[in-house]
Amino acid sequence: GAVVSQHPSWVICKSGTSVKIECRSLDFQATTMFWYRQFPKQSLMLMATSNEGSKATYEQGVEKDKFLINHASLTLSTLTVTSAHPEDSSFYICSARGSLTFMPTQETQYFGPGTRLLVL
């Protein structure tokens, strides 16, 4: 089945540093990738949607200069949290939507395992 990988799975960093998270679709081409954030015991919050080769579309309230998204290829998207602060500590999850017929639907989203970010 479809697999989405995310790296790293855990990050602990000092306040003010930048952190890059990679999201890869391993067995399909992801025309669209999504970045979510989830705080403890809360629902998924969509941060941004990115299509390969174009600029990401950010949700209201998400700072595009702080959360840099690059969707350079059909299998890779990166999220860079710039100048991270303790309030950015969260569970960041990417998901990918592909266009291959083996999926239940061409629009199914498959999730990566997530990245836990702790900013000290």
Added chain:
Amino acid sequence: GQNIDQPTEMTATEGAIVQINCTYQTSGFNGLFWYQQHAGEAPTFLSYNVLDGLEEKGRFSSFLSRSKGYSYLLLKELQMKDSASYLCAAMDSNYQLIWGAGTKLIIKP
């Protein structure tokens, strides 16, 4: 506006059956998804319905009524490992997923 409603929490007994309901209002409709999320993990895909009716997949079944804007996820022969949050998501006319807040399912022995 677009909205997904599902219960916040449900409790059931191991071996029993539980039905998790979801109602949705979206701009256009391209299907209803159910995902399972264990604590501390990312969601995993469970089911997709775009036509009315019941889709059965092992112990899990999902039902859709488009005219009522209603879906349910049915879990049979509950196991302790089924304790998780179950997320309902409807896809709108722009193929964007509109997410519910999730239903936390607690299984008791």
